[in-house]
Amino acid sequence: MYARTHALMQRGIDFLGTEHAVLCGAMSWVSERNLVSAISNAGGFGVIACGAMTPDLLDTEITATKALTGKPFGVNLITMHPMLLDLIAVCAKHQVSHVVLAGGIPPKGSVEAIKAFGGKVLVFAPTLALATRLLRNGADALVIEGSEAGGHIGPVATSVLAQEFLPALAEEHVVFVAGGIGRGEMIAAYLEMGASGVQLGTRFACAAESIAHPDFKKAFFRANARDAVASVQVDPRLPVIPVRALKNKGTEEFTAKQVEVAKLLDAGKVDMGEAQLQIEQFWAGALRRAVIDGDVENGSIMAGQSVGMVTEEEPVAAIMAGLMTESEAKLAP
Numbered sequence: 001m002y003a004r005t006h007a008l009m010q011r012g013i014d015f016l017g018t019e020h021a022v023l024c025g026a027m028s029w030v031s032e033r034n035l036v037s038a039i040s041n042a043g044g045f046g047v048i049a050c051g052a053m054t055p056d057l058l059d060t061e062i063t064a065t066k067a068l069t070g071k072p073f074g075v076n077l078i079t080m081h082p083m084l085l086d087l088i089a090v091c092a093k094h095q096v097s098h099v100v101l102a103g104g105i106p107p108k109g110s111v112e113a114i115k116a117f118g119g120k121v122l123v124f125a126p127t128l129a130l131a132t133r134l135l136r137n138g139a140d141a142l143v144i145e146g147s148e149a150g151g152h153i154g155p156v157a158t159s160v161l162a163q164e165f166l167p168a169l170a171e172e173h174v175v176f177v178a179g180g181i182g183r184g185e186m187i188a189a190y191l192e193m194g195a196s197g198v199q200l201g202t203r204f205a206c207a208a209e210s211i212a213h214p215d216f217k218k219a220f221f222r223a224n225a226r227d228a229v230a231s232v233q234v235d236p237r238l239p240v241i242p243v244r245a246l247k248n249k250g251t252e253e254f255t256a257k258q259v260e261v262a263k264l265l266d267a268g269k270v271d272m273g274e275a276q277l278q279i280e281q282f283w284a285g286a287l288r289r290a291v292i293d294g295d296v297e298n299g300s301i302m303a304g305q306s307v308g309m310v311t312e313e314e315p316v317a318a319i320m321a322g323l324m325t326e327s328e329a330k331l332a333p
């Protein structure tokens, strides 16, 4: 049915074991059993966002997801989680087929531990040199994610990353492109550049199967691309990983919080470690407040620039079919 798109996706399809090489990137609080199983049941690849979950909670979530789908799905683990190796052990227990390591360079032993139980490892890399090193050292596939994406972001646009990474790596390696993909025509373009598949978050976050609060979804449906802004770093001494989210009181307060912490730093009342911790703690819970409690004023409504293309609540299968149909039409001879 999607012969041309599938032909270009073949390596990604073989790697993921799916019908389409379309991943729904892990989204903390959003990517739980319901959305993940819906994505996989629709022929894509769902990924559980482990976030700050304990090993027991992850165990429960994987079990529950397995009950809802017999199709392949993955687990996204944050590399700085203090119990990373215990979380990998939970994945091993469940024979999770793919583990995505996000949030930094995988610590020693983590890639090996996943491969030891037969899991495939997907990594992110901000530079070509690091990507090459990770792939040489055992990572099985790479996700390149541009600054158009929702959530924590790097500084470079997807279109530029694609031009740098795909010609250099895509012949030999499985590379998925993420960030700012809202329609199938864009999927077709990255596939033609050599990508094995794509990863989307924003387009799927408010699907009918997503448990996100109705007010969170409403905020998405109303928003335009220009509402999804990256947080700004107000003080060069305070390194803050930018987060792309819909503009609201929460994003303004985040700027004010940075000014406040920078003043404490100046006055010698906190050291750099404590200052950075205070900044990161500000985000902790903010996404949950928006996604689960529906506090779209003070919470963090993480969203990518493709949010303007999210206008109504649709089932995952309809979103997937739309994307694949657009890609196929674009690739028509």
Ligand SMILES: Cc1cc2nc3c(=O)[nH]c(=O)nc-3n(C[C@H](O)[C@H](O)[C@H](O)COP(=O)(O)O)c2cc1C
Residues within 6 Å of the ligand: 024, 025, 026, 027, 028, 030, 049, 051, 076, 102, 103, 145, 148, 149, 150, 151, 152, 178, 179, 180, 181, 199, 200, 201, 202, 203, 205, 301, 302, 303, 304, 305, 306
């Ligand atoms: C609400 C939200 C939460 C996210 N949380 C995470 C996360 O916990 N871990 C992660 O690796 N990526 C996270 N992301 C990034 C997505 O996995 C995905 O790579 C990104 O959304 C793709 O770009 P797009 O939003 O332009 O489609 C999040 C994105 C959104 C929109």
